[in-house]
Amino acid sequence: MHEIAAIVRKDVRIELRSRVVITQVLPFAMIVLILFGLALDADRSTLRSFTPGLFWVTVLFASILAIQRSVSVETAASAFEALRLSGAAGWKVFVGKAVAVAAQLIAIETAMLGGVIVFYRSSVDEVVLLVTSALAATLAIAAAGSLYGVLAVGSGVRDTILPMLLLPILAPVLVAATRAFGDAMGATAVNGWSWCALLACFALLYGLVGGIAYGVVLEDA
Amino acid sequence: MTITNQSAPVSQGQPPADFSGTASPTTRWLGVAALIGVAVLLVFAFVLSEPDQRLDPDTNIVIGQFDAVRLLYVHVPVAILPYLAFSITALGGVMVLLKGSASATWWDITAAAAAEVGVLFAGLTLITGMIWGRPIWNTWWEWGDVRLMTSLMLFLVYLGYLAYRRAMPVAETRARRSAVVGIVGMINIPIVNRSVEWWENRTLHQKSTLTEMKIEDLTLLSLIIGFVVFGLIFVWLMVHRFRIGWLEHQAETVGLDAAIMQRRAQAMTGTGVDESVDHPGLTKGGDQ
Numbered sequence: 434m435h436e437i438a439a440i441v442r443k444d445v446r447i448e449l450r451s452r453v454v455i456t457q458v459l460p461f462a463m464i465v466l467i468l469f470g471l472a473l474d475a476d477r478s479t480l481r482s483f484t485p486g487l488f489w490v491t492v493l494f495a496s497i498l499a500i501q502r503s504v505s506v507e508t509a510a511s512a513f514e515a516l517r518l519s520g521a522a523g524w525k526v527f528v529g530k531a532v533a534v535a536a537q538l539i540a541i542e543t544a545m546l547g548g549v550i551v552f553y554r555s556s557v558d559e560v561v562l563l564v565t566s567a568l569a570a571t572l573a574i575a576a577a578g579s580l581y582g583v584l585a586v587g588s589g590v591r592d593t594i595l596p597m598l599l600l601p602i603l604a605p606v607l608v609a610a611t612r613a614f615g616d617a618m619g620a621t622a623v624n625g626w627s628w629c630a631l632l633a634c635f636a637l638l639y640g641l642v643g644g645i646a647y648g649v650v651l652e653d654a
Numbered sequence: 655m656t657i658t659n660q661s662a663p664v665s666q667g668q669p670p671a672d673f674s675g676t677a678s679p680t681t682r683w684l685g686v687a688a689l690i691g692v693a694v695l696l697v698f699a700f701v702l703s704e705p706d707q708r709l710d711p712d713t714n715i716v717i718g719q720f721d722a723v724r725l726l727y728v729h730v731p732v733a734i735l736p737y738l739a740f741s742i743t744a745l746g747g748v749m750v751l752l753k754g755s756a757s758a759t760w761w762d763i764t765a766a767a768a769a770e771v772g773v774l775f776a777g778l779t780l781i782t783g784m785i786w787g788r789p790i791w792n793t794w795w796e797w798g799d800v801r802l803m804t805s806l807m808l809f810l811v812y813l814g815y816l817a818y819r820r821a822m823p824v825a826e827t828r829a830r831r832s833a834v835v836g837i838v839g840m841i842n843i844p845i846v847n848r849s850v851e852w853w854e855n856r857t858l859h860q861k862s863t864l865t866e867m868k869i870e871d872l873t874l875l876s877l878i879i880g881f882v883v884f885g886l887i888f889v890w891l892m893v894h895r896f897r898i899g900w901l902e903h904q905a906e907t908v909g910l911d912a913a914i915m916q917r918r919a920q921a922m923t924g925t926g927v928d929e930s931v932d933h934p935g936l937t938k939g940g941d942q
Contacts, residue, residue, distance in 0.1 A: 631848065642841060646838070
């Protein structure tokens with residue numbers, strides 16, 4: 434357990450020192466939210482009803498950058514080799530990397546939630562559903578992203594292949610998270626908790642698949 | 655199988671003298687059978703079978719799919735084959751991760767061949783589906799239709815798989831890692847299916863037409879011929895793509911061995927490296 438915690442601490446410490454996610458990825462996410470507002474002609478009612486979808490599309494874009502950052506800190510100075518030599522099991526490295534990415538994404542999502550409330554005049558009706566589904570979706574994105582992030586290492590076209598591999602896989606997360614947020618924000622009349630359960634299934638499935646496959650992939654990274 | 659053996663000389667990027675393509679007597683007959691099948695299918699689809707039209711007893715209006723039903727003899731068989739192809743890719747991936755190096759290569763090439771043919775058929779499924787949907791559903795595209803969205807996701811996921819394979823230069827690493835991508839892509843399909851089903855909770859696709867035998871005898875026969883013909887085309891494409899993949903693997907291996915032997919010879923004689931000599935194995939994958 435302390436190996437997982439050490440990897441999480443390492444990634445969070447790197448972020449606190451470099452502040453790449455906070456000073457680059459978060460502003461990028463806010464810019465995308467503002468661009469959506471401009472593209473939709475600043476129609477408040479349209480923006481409000483589309484908020485869940487726009488929010489999660491932006492999170493997916495931001496997650497690509499966060500995952501690329503998570504991988505690049507390991508490829509620089511052959512840190513992947515150090516991870517292998519540390520003797521930590523592949524699944525522990527996977528969990529550590531995924532939790533660190535999830536923590537950064539949650540920070541971005543929290544700021545973005547403030548953004549949609551201010552810019553789109555959205556409101557939150559069910560806080561518990563919103564927080565639970567955001568956590569489940571973030572874990573799902575972080576799990577799938579961490580696996581595909583390390584898969585893209587060594588391809589020579591890492592930055593362009595990652596979105597192509599990851600975004601189609603995350604399409605169900607986008608659908609489920611949008612629906613759950615739609616219910617939590619009063620934008621859609623659906624049962625948000627069933628969507629939240631689907632998100633939890635996705636997070637669990639990719640957690641398991643990533644835990645099993647990460648070791649195989651890490652050998653070649 | 656007429657593929658040249660590994661000891662045959664491979665130099666200057668030219669095929670060896672005894673190279674006779676990727677065909678064998680069996681695949682030639684398979685190809686001829688598929689061509690004859692296409693001709694028979696065309697006769698059944700356009701001449702023998704009737705357009706789908708019947709009188710609605712309640713409204714007294716002629717209803718049905720009319721001539722658009724003829725496209726289903728292509729669309730339905732083509733739509734099922736990507737599932738088979740991507741299952742083979744996933745199975746190949748599992749075998750690559752389980753087996754030793756010799757059979758792992760065979761399974762890797764099989765998985766890649768299946769993915770490529772599967773992407774082709776998934777693309778055809780989307781195109782024929784859209785052409786059929788325009789007159790019948792009055793739309794080219796229907797968001798929320800489970801089968802349509804699942805086909806699209808399959809297409810995109812395995813398009814990514816093929817792009818990934820092209821981006822990985824080292825054969826052994828490529829095999830293991832693309833195995834993971836192929837398996838994960840298949841695991842994702844039930845979730846896509848479930849999420850789209852819940853998303854809109856509707857489908858414009860007709861249900862159980864074939865299994866409940868609601869369709870006319872000649873229409874059913876045409877559809878069965880479609881399954882056989884596209885099944886033959888699928889097998890023919892698979893075999894040829896596999897053989898091309900095997901030859902590529904041979905060229906990589908033989909080309910690398912030839913380059914190493916040449917370097918050793920140069921080291922022994924003390925001469926420099928001739929940069930003008932083409933080494934297929936060394937240039938493979940370096941175009942990324």
